[in-house]
Amino acid sequence: xxxxxxxxTQPTWEREKVEMxxxxxxxxxxxxxxxxxxxxxxxxxxxxxxxxxxxxxIVVSLCLPLYLAGDSGERDFARKVPVIxxxxxxxxxxRLATEKYxxxxxxxxxxxxxxxxxxxxxxxxxSHPGKLEDELTERVARExxxxxxxxxxxxxxxxxxx
Amino acid sequence: MHNEKVxxxxxxxxxxxxxxxxxxxxxxxxxxxxxxxxxxxxxSLLTMGDEEAALKVRGNKVITIEGCAKDCARKNVEASGRSxxxxxRVHDFLKEHRDLKPETVLDVGKGGRKLTELIAEQIADExxxxxxxx
Numbered sequence: 390x391x392x393x394x395x396x397x398t399q400p401t402w403e404r405e406k407v408e409m410x411x412x413x414x415x416x417x418x419x420x421x422x423x424x425x426x427x428x429x430x431x432x433x434x435x436x437x438x439x440x441x442x443x444x445x446x447i448v449v450s451l452c453l454p455l456y457l458a459g460d461s462g463e464r465d466f467a468r469k470v471p472v473i474x475x476x477x478x479x480x481x482x483x484r485l486a487t488e489k490y491x492x493x494x495x496x497x498x499x500x501x502x503x504x505x506x507x508x509x510x511x512x513x514x515x516s517h518p519g520k521l522e523d524e525l526t527e528r529v530a531r532e533x534x535x536x537x538x539x540x541x542x543x544x545x546x547x548x549x550x551x
Numbered sequence: 552m553h554n555e556k557v558x559x560x561x562x563x564x565x566x567x568x569x570x571x572x573x574x575x576x577x578x579x580x581x582x583x584x585x586x587x588x589x590x591x592x593x594x595s596l597l598t599m600g601d602e603e604a605a606l607k608v609r610g611n612k613v614i615t616i617e618g619c620a621k622d623c624a625r626k627n628v629e630a631s632g633r634s635x636x637x638x639x640r641v642h643d644f645l646k647e648h649r650d651l652k653p654e655t656v657l658d659v660g661k662g663g664r665k666l667t668e669l670i671a672e673q674i675a676d677e678x679x680x681x682x683x684x685x
Contacts, residue, residue, distance in 0.1 A: 422563025422595040424574060429593060433565055437656050450565050454598045458626035482595035489599070516578030 412547040415449045416537045417470040419494075421483040422453050427513035428477030428500040431522060435500075435529035436475055443534045447541075447548055453483055456490040467492030471545050473536045475529070477501065495545070496536050500529055557589045557612040557678045560597075560635075562624040568653035569641040570618025572667050575659065577616060579671035585678045597627040605631040612636045612681040614674060637677055644670050 420436040423429010440448045449470060455463040466472065467487050474484035474497040484497045504513075504525060513522055540546050561577045564570020581589045596604035608628055613635040615624035625638045644666060645652065653663030 420563075420565055421593065422598075423593050424561060424563065424577065425591050425593050433563070434657060436565060441657070452563050452565050452570075452621075452623055453595045454563055454623035454627045455621060457598045457630055458621055458623040480593075480596065480599075480601070482593065482599050486595060486598050516575075516582055 412545070413470045414547050414549075415470045416444075416447055416540055416546055417466055417472040418448050418450055418475060418533055418537070419453060419466070419472055419483045419487060420450065420475045421477050421481075423477035423482075423515075425515065426477045427515040427522065428504065430477075430515045430518060431513070431526050431529055432475045432477045432483075432500055434518065434526045435533060438526060438530040439533045439537065443530060444537050447546070448537060453486055456486050464490050467494065471495040471540050473497065473533060473540075475500070475533060495540060498529070498532055498536070500525075503529065503532065555611055556607075557585075557614060557636075557681050558607060559589055559591050559614045559616065559674060559678075560594055560608075560624050560628060561591070561616040562618045562622075563594050564618035564623075566656065567618045568656050568659055568663060569645070571656050571659050572641050572653050572663050572670065573616035573618050573639075575664070575667040576670040576674060579667060580674050580678065584671060584675040588682050589675075589678045594624055594627055597631050600631075609633050614677060614681075615639065616641065616670070616674075636681055639670070639674070641666070641670065644673075 418436050420432040421429055423432055436450055451466050472487055472494045474487055474494045476483045476499050478501045484494050487494050541548050559577045561573035562570050577591050581591055592604050608631045613628055614637045615635040617624055617640045625635055628635050651662040651666040654660035
């Protein structure tokens, strides 16, 4: 008997209960570590902004190197919550590491591509973010928020009181 | 024969202010204090098994700095085929300077900045030692 067959034998209220129980209540947003690139600093700071300022209580994150250094709890990350990967560059460590160690990502952002689309040509600092880097961090955070809200609208995440 | 560089690799700690201190100390050393002899690389590249990053780690000296006890930087370096020459935890410095507790991930505050400087000064000396300059 397949999982679908089992579901067909369940009363409607029970199916709805199961769906409610299994729907995650958080969105995972995973930044690349990006210590050697300015876009990595923007990625990390943008994720923190989303967690602290724009969508507190909804977004959870994980230190990416924990996929290797941690245990099965960390590797279950993408199986427990839908994941948005935020990568600083085309190497896409966040997306690829999630796919390698944990599971599929729901969506991803490449900050270098975004910055190019926005027409920014100035050299950015990885260590001393100034006004421009702060503005870009805010813009990236708002892009992440759009993806978080989309997951909520699509019903992939159960969020109360919103 | 001297090694080409000392790679200082902080953990990428997204959730702890101590990780921000570790990254700050790294940048201070590689950009301001020892730009000729010290560098960093993205820890997530090692997590991904990137061969170019692993070659840098295996062919040079390495100092890791951890923001918490999970020791991600050290463990990811070890997974690439060698142990770091020196491993630090920011908490060990904090134990000696309890008044310099960093505030938040995005802004470590005055105490956190002072702690960053202290760690950077020690690591700069270690870079010199590893490069055989003392």
